Amino acid sequence: MPAVPSEGMMDFMPFSAKERTMKRLAAILWLGLSIGAPLAAQSLDIPSEKWGLSFGNSKDFTGLRLNFRDDRVRRITGINVTLWRPTKNDAEAVITGLSLGLGPGGGRLRGVQIGLLGAGADKSMIGLNVGGLGVGAGDDLIGISIGGLGLGAGKDLKGIAIGGLGAGAGEDVRGVCLGGLGVGCGETFKGIAFGGLGVGCGGTLGGIAIGGIGAGAGERIEGVVVCGLGAGAPEIRGLAVCGLGLGGKDLRGAFLAAGMVRVEKGGRLSGFAASSFNHIRGTLNGLSLGIVNYAWTVEKGLQIGIVNIVRDNPRGLRVLPVFNAGF
Numbered sequence: 001m002p003a004v005p006s007e008g009m010m011d012f013m014p015f016s017a018k019e020r021t022m023k024r025l026a027a028i029l030w031l032g033l034s035i036g037a038p039l040a041a042q043s044l045d046i047p048s049e050k051w052g053l054s055f056g057n058s059k060d061f062t063g064l065r066l067n068f069r070d071d072r073v074r075r076i077t078g079i080n081v082t083l084w085r086p087t088k089n090d091a092e093a094v095i096t097g098l099s100l101g102l103g104p105g106g107g108r109l110r111g112v113q114i115g116l117l118g119a120g121a122d123k124s125m126i127g128l129n130v131g132g133l134g135v136g137a138g139d140d141l142i143g144i145s146i147g148g149l150g151l152g153a154g155k156d157l158k159g160i161a162i163g164g165l166g167a168g169a170g171e172d173v174r175g176v177c178l179g180g181l182g183v184g185c186g187e188t189f190k191g192i193a194f195g196g197l198g199v200g201c202g203g204t205l206g207g208i209a210i211g212g213i214g215a216g217a218g219e220r221i222e223g224v225v226v227c228g229l230g231a232g233a234p235e236i237r238g239l240a241v242c243g244l245g246l247g248g249k250d251l252r253g254a255f256l257a258a259g260m261v262r263v264e265k266g267g268r269l270s271g272f273a274a275s276s277f278n279h280i281r282g283t284l285n286g287l288s289l290g291i292v293n294y295a296w297t298v299e300k301g302l303q304i305g306i307v308n309i310v311r312d313n314p315r316g317l318r319v320l321p322v323f324n325a326g327f
């Protein structure tokens with residue numbers, strides 16, 4: 001009958017392959033993912049320090065990487081899973097592939113970025129960008145971006161962007177942009193914009209803009225604008241439909257409002273205007289249809305309404321019922 005090994009002898013017996021594997025994984029997990037451990041300068045990489053499977057803060061790696069918090073990372077390609085957002089020292093990191101975690105980030109992110117709380121980049125994000133609370137990039141945000149509360153880019157926003165409260169960019173926006181409260185950019189917008197309260201930009205607003213309350217641009221509106229209350233820009237080209245009123249200095253196209261269509265002093269309306277009060281403190285070149293129509297000058301056009309006023313007409317022809325024109 002074979003002898004039963006004593007307790008002391010068992011301490012020196014070799015582990016089975018399964019036991020060795022389990023102990024190794026436990027040690028790796030403890031080393032790579034422990035919150036309290038200083039991870040800024042260590043990682044355990046299998047089978048190579050450059051590729052494969054990495055636990056910890058590897059700097060330049062391709063494959064599957066698991067880390068608590070990225071710090072001074074250079075380049076990661078593959079799947080990068082992090083528990084917490086990166087440190088301020090990670091602004092030059094380039095992450096390509098799939099980034100997952102509470103708040104994945106880096107310098108430049110390319111591929112799919114999904115953060116339970118949010119996702120952000122110091123410079124740019126390109127691809128599918130999803131953040132439970134928000135998504136943001138210091139420079140450009142490109143692709144399909146969804147932020148639970150909002151999203152923004154320091155420079156350009158391109159693609160499809162959906163922000164629970166709002167979406168915006170410091171410079172240009174190109175594409176489709178939806179903001180629960182609003183959509184805005186510092187310079188030019190081109191595409192389709194929907195803002196629960198409003199849509200606005202500092203330069204040119206081009207395409208289709210729908211604002212729950214209003215829409216505006218610092219320079220020009222081009223395309224189709226639909227607003228609950230009003231819209232305005234120095235220049236408007238296209239179709240504008242507003243619940244209350246709209247205005248500018250140079251209007252060309254078709255303009256419809258329940259309240260007022262207004263042209264600033266010395267301006268021009270070329271096309272069609274229909275509202276309760278068409279107040280053109282300049283030149284009308286087209287058709288003005290309303291209860292009251294007012295224009296300083298009518299070049300090639302006609303006013304149709306109850307009261308029609310052309311200020312520079314000869315005396316006796318300045319105020320007429322039904323219609324008026326330039327005489």
